[in-house]
Amino acid sequence: MDVVEAITSRHSVRAFLPRPVPRETVERIIEVAARAPSSGNIQPWKVHVMAGETKDRFSQAILEAREVEDHLYVAEYQDYPNEWREPYDSRRRTVGKLLYGAIGIPKGDREAMWKQFGRNYTFFDAPVGLLFTIDRDMGVGSWFDVGMFIQNVMLLARAEGLDTCAQGAFALYHKIARKVVGVSELEIVMCGMSLGYADPEAPENNFPTERVPLEEFATFSGF
Ligand SMILES: Cc1cc2nc3c(=O)[nH]c(=O)nc-3n(C[C@H](O)[C@H](O)[C@H](O)COP(=O)(O)O)c2cc1C
Structure with missing residues (x-):
């Protein structure tokens, strides 16, 4: 698979088949992924990979926590601005409408949205879940590297015929990641990721997301 195909065929998959992914495949992916550049070659990424019983225990613990005392769980970094403004507000609303529209959740049906969001925590039934962390004493530049x-x-998942969904949703439940997965207090949970074989029939995997045209985010000089 060439790099253009890997990039353009990647999209967030939110329904996976039960087909397992061998540990060797995941090892191959993350080993090659670590060829990523990093400032000073410090390679600040860390990844916690889970499957089977560990993944299930992690999912179960989060699903229980969000029903009982969800207010106790907050991310250790700010992912969104304090106040939304354009053009970003419209973009996030658009993708939300596309997703909930695809799966038939009507606008304002908070209960159905809460339930759908909860699917994040079973990794959308993917056989493999990953948690990406960074040591908390690293600078903001190192977050680029990760x-x-x-x-x-x-992208490497695509080359293996696999799909993914990056999931900031896991950053909230870092306390549970420490307890169940053994993430150290020295690490910040940046995000999670589902990894597996996409369910091609699932409506949540079958809506295209938009991108703004080049002129809106790029400037050229001196050509
Ligand atoms: C850092 C990061 C965190 C994300 N967190 C979530 C998440 O928690 N749940 C989810 O369903 N999608 C999540 N996404 C997926 C985005 O919604 C998705 O990338 C965006 O809408 C563009 O769609 P595409 O990935 O299909 O191109 C995340 C993506 C990134 C890069």
Whole structure:
């Protein structure tokens, strides 16, 4: 698979088949992904890979926590601005409408949305779940490096016939990640990721997302 095909065929998959992914495949993906560049070659990424019983225990613990005392769980970093503004507000609303429209959740049906969001925590039934972390004493520049590593994982997954969904949703439940998966107090949970074989029939896997035209985000000079 060439790099253009890997990039353009990648999309967030939110329904997976039960078909397992061998540990060796995941090892191959993350080993090659670690060819990502990093400032000073410090390679600040860390990844916790789970499957089977560990993944199930992690999912179960989060699903229970969000029903009982969800207010106790907050991310250790700010992912969104304090106040939304354009053009970003419209973009996130658009993708939300596309997703909930595809699966038939009407606008304002909070209960159905809460339930659908909860599917994040079973990794959308993917056989493999990953948690990406970074040591908390690293600078903001190192977060770029980890982002590049994460993107590599998603593209290499495509080359193996696999799909992914990056999931900031897991950052909220870092306390549970520490308890169940053994993530150290020295690490910040950046995001999770589902990895597996996509269910091609699922409506949540079958809506295209938009991108703004080049002129809106790029400037060229001196050509
Ligand atoms: C860092 C990051 C965190 C994300 N968190 C979630 C998440 O928690 N749940 C989810 O369903 N999608 C999540 N996404 C997927 C985005 O919604 C998705 O990438 C975006 O809508 C563009 O769609 P595409 O990935 O299909 O191109 C996340 C993506 C990124 C890069």
